[in-house]
Amino acid sequence: MFFSFMCHASMLPIYAELRKPSLPRMQKVAAISILNVLLLYLTSATLGYLTFYNRVESELLLTYSLYNPDDPLIVISRLMVIICVMLSVPLLHYPARKTIILSMFPNPDQFFWWRHILVMVGVLSVSVVFVLFVPNIRDIFGIAGATSSASLLAIFPSAFFIRLTGKDATPSVRSEYSGRRKIVSLYSASVTLVTNL
Secondary structure (H helix, E strand, C coil): CCHHHHHHHHHHHHHHHHCCCCCCHHHHHHHHHHHHHHHHHHHHHHHHHHHHHHHHCCCCHHHCCCHCCCHHHHHHHHHHHHHHHHHHHHHHHHHHHHHHHHHCCCCCCCHHHHHHHHHHHHHHHHHHHHHHHHHHHHHHHHHHHHHHHHHHHHHHHHHHHHHCCCCCCCCCHHHEEEEEEEHHHHHHHHHHHHHHC
C-alpha cells in the first residue's frame, strides 16, 4: 500500500503522455504495469527461495552479495538498483515538496526561492539520515506499513465520511447519515488508539 501511493506521483504525467488520454487506456497501462511487476517479483522471490530456501535476508540482492560478492552479475544488479533509486528520487521529491508546501506554508500558490530550497534541503536531509542510520530496510517498511495501512484502511475513510456528511452536506444527507457518523467516529478513534499502542 505504501508503494502504491508512491506510484500515484507518476500517474498524471503518464496519463498526460498517452497519445489519446482516456480512462480505458490508462486502466490498460495500469493493468500491464501491475502484471509486469507481479511477474518480476514472483520470479525473483521464487529464484531467491530456490537458491537459499529459508535463509533469504530482508533484501534478496544482499543475500546474493553475501554468498558471492565478486560475481559480475551481482555487481551489475547492484549498479542497476542504484541507478533506479537515483532516477526515482526526483520523481518522488516533487510531490513530497509540493505536499509540504501546500499543507504547511501560507500562500502556497506563490513561488518563493527560500521556501523551495528550504523544503528541498529538508526532504533530502531526512532521506540521507534514513539511508545512513537505518541498518535494515525492513524497519522502514515496518513503520511505513503500520502507519499507512491503519491510515488507509480505517482512519482516512472514516475522516472522509465524517467530512462529506458534516455541516457542508445537504440536509437530507446529514439526516440520513447522522447515526452512522457516530459509529464511524467511534470506530476511527478506536483504530487510532489501537495503532498508537
